[in-house]
Amino acid sequence: xxxxxxxxxIDMQAEIFKALDNVIGKAKKPVQxxxxxxNGREEEYAADCVRSGWVSYSGKYVENFEKMxxxxxGAKFAIATVNGTCALHLCLIVAGVKEGDEVIVPDLTFVxxxxxxxxCGAFANFADIDPTTLSISPSKLLAYLVEIGxxxxxxxxxxxxxxxxxxxxxxxTFGHCADMDPIIEICEKYKIELVEDAAQSLGSxxxxxxxxxxxxxxxxxxxxxxxxxxxxxxxxxxNDPAIANLAKHISTTAKEAHxxxxxxxxxxxxxxxxNVNAAIGCAQMExxxxxxxxxxxxAEKYAKEFxxxxxxxxxxxxxxxxxxxxxxxxxIDGNASGFRDDLILSLRKGxxxxxxxxxxxxxxxxxxxxTRMDLRVSKDLQNRIINLPSSVFLTE
Ligand SMILES: *Cc1c(COP(=O)(O)O)cnc(C)c1O
Numbered sequence: 001x002x003x004x005x006x007x008x009x010i011d012m013q014a015e016i017f018k019a020l021d022n023v024i025g026k027a028k029k030p031v032q033x034x035x036x037x038x039n040g041r042e043e044e045y046a047a048d049c050v051r052s053g054w055v056s057y058s059g060k061y062v063e064n065f066e067k068m069x070x071x072x073x074g075a076k077f078a079i080a081t082v083n084g085t086c087a088l089h090l091c092l093i094v095a096g097v098k099e100g101d102e103v104i105v106p107d108l109t110f111v112x113x114x115x116x117x118x119x120c121g122a123f124a125n126f127a128d129i130d131p132t133t134l135s136i137s138p139s140k141l142l143a144y145l146v147e148i149g150x151x152x153x154x155x156x157x158x159x160x161x162x163x164x165x166x167x168x169x170x171x172x173t174f175g176h177c178a179d180m181d182p183i184i185e186i187c188e189k190y191k192i193e194l195v196e197d198a199a200q201s202l203g204s205x206x207x208x209x210x211x212x213x214x215x216x217x218x219x220x221x222x223x224x225x226x227x228x229x230x231x232x233x234x235x236x237x238x239n240d241p242a243i244a245n246l247a248k249h250i251s252t253t254a255k256e257a258h259x260x261x262x263x264x265x266x267x268x269x270x271x272x273x274x275n276v277n278a279a280i281g282c283a284q285m286e287x288x289x290x291x292x293x294x295x296x297x298x299a300e301k302y303a304k305e306f307x308x309x310x311x312x313x314x315x316x317x318x319x320x321x322x323x324x325x326x327x328x329x330x331x332i333d334g335n336a337s338g339f340r341d342d343l344i345l346s347l348r349k350g351x352x353x354x355x356x357x358x359x360x361x362x363x364x365x366x367x368x369x370x371t372r373m374d375l376r377v378s379k380d381l382q383n384r385i386i387n388l389p390s391s392v393f394l395t396e
Contacts (some may be wrong), residue, residue, distance in 0.1 A: 217236055329386070
């Protein structure tokens with residue numbers, strides 16, 4: 001690993017500060033990491049819900065929003081939920097994840113990915129990432145499964161823990177696509193259900209196809225800091241009509257359709273998105289094309305500014321991915337521990353609310369009983385990644 005001269009830290013900090021000034025210096029300080037942007041009919045549609053009284057989870061906006069998501073992503077079915085975490089929980093339930101199972105998830109992700117696994121009573125199994133995608137590394141995954149994967153009666157078991165490995169959740173980090181082709185192949189070979197946590201990748205395409213179309217199901221998030229927002233919200237995507245029906249059923253207290261009787265045939269959840277949230281989502285989806293175009297333009301400007309700065313690299317989309325650049329990312333060369341926090345503090349003091357990547361999942365106290373492969377790439381990169389302000393409105 002290159003050992004950069006940290007004597008020049010002050011110079012490097014100044015150069016990075018100047019790069020941010022050149023790209024987003026005109027924005028009102030502090031410049032947050034990712035703020036919502038409303039430039040369409042959000043107010044009009046939300047007011048329509050209030051006036052009509054259709055604020056809760058039956059109403060035309062929920063259906064419209066689902067149709068817009070399905071049209072935009074190309075997934076046959078979209079089921080809107082109250083947030084992205086419960087969309088992912090639903091994905092895991094319909095994949096058949098049961099108490100005591102294991103689910104492979106990336107070590108570098110937002111905690112919701114691991115939480116959804118826990119909500120099923122299952123154990124996470126943390127996978128390392130690939131430095132070119134920041135998402136699960138297919139080659140390390142395969143090597144790991146060769147070592148621990150034991151296929152019995154058409155199901156995969158972990159030789160070391162004895163648990164069934166029921167599913168794998170791939171997460172498209174910061175909006176960039178994981179390398180799906182080899183991951184799909186590995187999951188097929190090892191009889192593991194593939195789920196995509198596409199919370200960060202609305203508007204990102206892998207080899208021309210929208211993310212969320214590669215597994216059995218996928219989850220999206222419309223939290224306030226995501227590419228589009230509904231306040232809080234999420235959705236499950238699938239191309240399988242039976243899965244879509246089951247997911248919708250479970251998300252609506254598993255109530256059987258009837259004009260007046262309340263009969264529920266299993267323990268369900270109250271996970272449906274309310275109409276008033278979907279109304280805001282419809283207005284946001286009307287502008288999604290422009291949102292993604294502006295985010296890509298912002299990324300281009302950052303890339304140009306950082307190209308000339310030694311010791312730091314702007315993270316660019318892999319060549320098979322057309323990314324939404326949800327969060328722009330720089331990676332500091334060499335061993336940046338210590339230096340990274342100085343840089344973050346000084347940029348934040350200057351009004352740029354940059355932040356490091358999430359703490360790795362395997363370090364969190366409530367996940368200590370989970371298992372994992374060798375995680376050296378995640379550990380190395382976690383110390384060196386910095387996310388930059390990426391809101392849609394930062395470019396015209
Ligand atoms: C945002 C996000 C989610 C879902 O979060 P909610 O706040 O529940 O909508 C899930 N996974 C990842 C990776 C996310 O970034």
